[in-house]
Amino acid sequence: MNVAIVGCSGMGRLHAEMIARCGLNIVVCADANAEAAEALAATCGAEVSTQGKRALARKDVDIVLIATPTPFHLEYILAAAKAKKDIFCEKPFCRTVDECKKAIAAAKAAKVKLFVGHVVRYFQEFETLRAQIAEGKIGEPGFAKIYRGGIFPGGGKSWFANYKMSGGVTLDCMIHDLDWIRYVFGEPKRIFGQALMRGGDDPMDYAQVTMRMKNGLIATVIGTWAHPSGFRVKAEVCGSGGMVHFDSADAPLRAQKRDSASGPNMIVPGSPVAESPYELEWREFIAWLEGGPAPRVNAHDGLKAVQMAEAALTSIQTGHPVRL
Amino acid sequence: MVKIGIMSFAHMHAYSYAACLKQLPNTTLGAVWGENPRRAKAAAKQFDTQYIRDINDFLEADIDGVIICSENVKHRAMVDVAASAGKWVLCEKPLAPKPAEARRMIRICNRAKVGLGTAFPCRYSPALIEARKQIQGGEFGDILAASCTNHGQFPGGWFADESLAGGGATMDHTVHVVDLLRWMLGREFTSVYCELGNQLHPEEISTDDLGSLHLEMEGGIQVSHLASWSRPKSFPTWGDVTIEFIGTQGVLNVDAFNQKVDVYSDAAMKTEWAYWGSNIDLGLVADFAKSIEEEREPSITGEDGLRAVEVTAAAYKSARTGKRVEI
CATH class of the missing domain: 3.30.360.10 (Dihydrodipicolinate Reductase; domain 2)
Known part of the structure; x- marks a missing residue:
C-alpha cells in the first residue's frame, strides 16, 4: 500500500518512520513549506509536493496521512474522501465538532475508512493503568487525575501560539487525556475549565479542567505549555479499594551530558519500548484496511474528544460549567 | 514560663501540640480537659500533666492560653468560654464550618481582649x-x-x-x-x-x-x-x-x-x-506561646482562619x- 503524507513537520516525520516500519511505501510528501516536504521526502525516497490536495489524489496513493495544523484537517479529509483514499488523521480530529461531523459524513459517503490517531490509547503505561482498573485492583474508581505537558511547542512563532487555530493546550494536548478518560470511564456529564492562553513572543498556556462523568467519577486534568523545558506525564486513579499511579519522570534512562559548545546539554528521561505506540496504532489501522477488526479508536471517538475540548474551551471563556 | 492547656483531644493534632509544649523551652502543658474524660485522662497521663474533669475548674486553673482540638462544630462554644475566662486561644483548623461562626469567634476574642490564632502549621x-x-x-x-x-x-x-x-x-x-x-x-x-x-x-x-x-x-x-x-x-x-x-x-x-x-x-x-x-507544629506552638508572652495576636490570626x-x-x-x- 502506498501512502501520501500531508503535513511534514514534527508529527509527519514521526508517522513517516512508523509507516516505513510497517512496510508501507511513502510515495509523496506534501507540505506548503517546500523545505519541510523536501527534507522528509529525502529520508524516504518519496516525491515532493507543495500541493497537498493534488498529491493525495494521485492514482498510486492508497492511504493519506493528515498531519497538518488542525484547522486544515477537514479540507484534506474532504479531498481524500473525494479521491476515495483511506485516511489516517492525526489528533485533534478537527478544530470544531461541526467540522468533525462533515468529515465523518464525507468518509461515509465515499465509503473510505477514516481513523483518528488518539495514540494515548496505545501507550503501554496507559494500557497498564486501564488493565489494573479493569482487574478490580482499585475497587470502584471514583477519581482520576492526569497531568501532561511541558515546553510550549515551537515557541511564539509557531501556529500553536495562534489559539484560534490550535485551541491551545486544551484542544491540542489535553485532548489525549479527555479521550482516554472517556475511553475508560464513559461519557462526561459536565465540564469546568480554566486556562491562561497567553500570546505574544513568549506564549504560555496552562489549562486546568474538571469533568464530572455520567457514572459519577470526577476527573481533573492539567495540561501545560507553560514550562521552560521538558515534558512530563502523570496519571493517577483512586478507587474504593486502592489507587494506581504513573509518573514519566520515573524512567529507566536518565542521562546528563557535559556542557557542549552550544551550551548546557541535558537529555530528559527516556523510556524506550520495543513497539512504539505510534507503530501500534498504524498496525491496527492497516489490519482494519485489510479486512481485520476495527481499531480501538474511531472517528466518532475523535469527534467526542473534540466535543469535550470545545466544551472546556467554552467554560474557560465564560467562567461557567458546561453541560454535555 | 507560659502555661498552656489543651481543650479536647478529638483531633489527633492535639497529641503533636502537647508534645511540642513539652519540648519547647519556657512553655509547659499546664492542664488538660476533654469532653471525653477517658481520652483526656489518658492524654494527661501520657504527657505527664494534670487532668481537670470540670471545664470551669479547668478555665480557672493557672493557665495563660488554651489550644482547642475538639470536633469542628464545637470550636465556637469552646472559644467562647475560653476567651470569656481571659485565655489566649489557638484553635485547630478549620476555625468553624460556617463563616458566621468564625466571625463570632473573632468578635468574642476581640471583646475579651485575648489573642485568637488558627492552626495553619504549614506556614x-x-x-x-x-x-x-x-x-x-x-x-x-x-x-x-x-x-x-x-x-x-x-x-x-x-x-x-x-x-x-x-x-x-x-x-x-x-x-x-x-x-x-x-x-x-x-x-x-x-x-x-x-x-x-x-x-x-x-x-x-x-x-x-x-x-x-x-x-x-x-x-x-x-x-x-x-x-x-x-x-x-x-x-x-x-x-x-x-x-x-x-x-x-x-x-x-x-x-x-x-x-x-x-x-x-x-x-x-x-x-x-x-x-x-x-x-x-513546633513553629506554630512556639509562636502561640510567644503571642501570650508578648500579649499580641498570634501570627496566623482568626481573620486568616475566617478567610479560609x-x-x-x-x-x-x-x-x-x-x-x-x-x-
Whole structure:
C-alpha cells in the first residue's frame, strides 16, 4: 500500500518512520513549506509536493496521512474522501465538532475508512493503568487525575501560539487525556475549565479542567505549555479499594551530558519500548484496511474528544460549567 | 514560663501540640480537659500533666492560653468560654464550618481582649517558607496559575460525620492550601467552582471524600485544588500538600512533606515513608506561646482562619448549586 503524507513537520516525520516500519511505501510528501516536504521526502525516497490536495489524489496513493495544523484537517479529509483514499488523521480530529461531523459524513459517503490517531490509547503505561482498573485492583474508581505537558511547542512563532487555530493546550494536548478518560470511564456529564492562553513572543498556556462523568467519577486534568523545558506525564486513579499511579519522570534512562559548545546539554528521561505506540496504532489501522477488526479508536471517538475540548474551551471563556 | 492547656483531644493534632509544649523551652502543658474524660485522662497521663474533669475548674486553673482540638462544630462554644475566662486561644483548623461562626469567634476574642490564632502549621514548613521567599523575591515573575493538592488517607470517626465536622474531605483539606496561597501570593480568593465526590468510601460515609475546586484569586490567578481522602490504607504515608506555581518567569513545584526515607518492612507488608523533615507544629506552638508572652495576636490570626472558611463554605455552595460562586 502506498501512502501520501500531508503535513511534514514534527508529527509527519514521526508517522513517516512508523509507516516505513510497517512496510508501507511513502510515495509523496506534501507540505506548503517546500523545505519541510523536501527534507522528509529525502529520508524516504518519496516525491515532493507543495500541493497537498493534488498529491493525495494521485492514482498510486492508497492511504493519506493528515498531519497538518488542525484547522486544515477537514479540507484534506474532504479531498481524500473525494479521491476515495483511506485516511489516517492525526489528533485533534478537527478544530470544531461541526467540522468533525462533515468529515465523518464525507468518509461515509465515499465509503473510505477514516481513523483518528488518539495514540494515548496505545501507550503501554496507559494500557497498564486501564488493565489494573479493569482487574478490580482499585475497587470502584471514583477519581482520576492526569497531568501532561511541558515546553510550549515551537515557541511564539509557531501556529500553536495562534489559539484560534490550535485551541491551545486544551484542544491540542489535553485532548489525549479527555479521550482516554472517556475511553475508560464513559461519557462526561459536565465540564469546568480554566486556562491562561497567553500570546505574544513568549506564549504560555496552562489549562486546568474538571469533568464530572455520567457514572459519577470526577476527573481533573492539567495540561501545560507553560514550562521552560521538558515534558512530563502523570496519571493517577483512586478507587474504593486502592489507587494506581504513573509518573514519566520515573524512567529507566536518565542521562546528563557535559556542557557542549552550544551550551548546557541535558537529555530528559527516556523510556524506550520495543513497539512504539505510534507503530501500534498504524498496525491496527492497516489490519482494519485489510479486512481485520476495527481499531480501538474511531472517528466518532475523535469527534467526542473534540466535543469535550470545545466544551472546556467554552467554560474557560465564560467562567461557567458546561453541560454535555 | 507560659502555661498552656489543651481543650479536647478529638483531633489527633492535639497529641503533636502537647508534645511540642513539652519540648519547647519556657512553655509547659499546664492542664488538660476533654469532653471525653477517658481520652483526656489518658492524654494527661501520657504527657505527664494534670487532668481537670470540670471545664470551669479547668478555665480557672493557672493557665495563660488554651489550644482547642475538639470536633469542628464545637470550636465556637469552646472559644467562647475560653476567651470569656481571659485565655489566649489557638484553635485547630478549620476555625468553624460556617463563616458566621468564625466571625463570632473573632468578635468574642476581640471583646475579651485575648489573642485568637488558627492552626495553619504549614506556614512553618521550611520548604513552603523557602518557596514563599523565592516567589515574593520575584524569581518566577508574576504568578499566573497554581495547581494544588491536599490528599490524605481517610481519618474515620467524626471527620466524616457532617453533624460534627460540618462537611467531609473538602472541609478538612481545603483550608491549609487556601491559607498558604493567601500567605504566599498576598491575594484574596474571589470565586470558586467545586465538584464533590463520595465514591471512595461508599459504605462508610455519606459526606464528600473528594473535592475538585477551581478558584480564582485577585488579579485573575487561576487555581485548581484537589482536597481528598483518596489515599488508600496501603499508601506509604498519610497524604500530601503539593503546589505547582506557574509564573511568567518559570515554574516552582512544592511537595511540602517530600523528605522521607523509603522503608520496606516485611512486618508491615507495605512500603512506608519515614519522614525526616522538620516538625512544623513546633513553629506554630512556639509562636502561640510567644503571642501570650508578648500579649499580641498570634501570627496566623482568626481573620486568616475566617478567610479560609469563607472559601470552603463557597465551595460547598458551588457543589450544591452547580454554579461558580463569588466569594
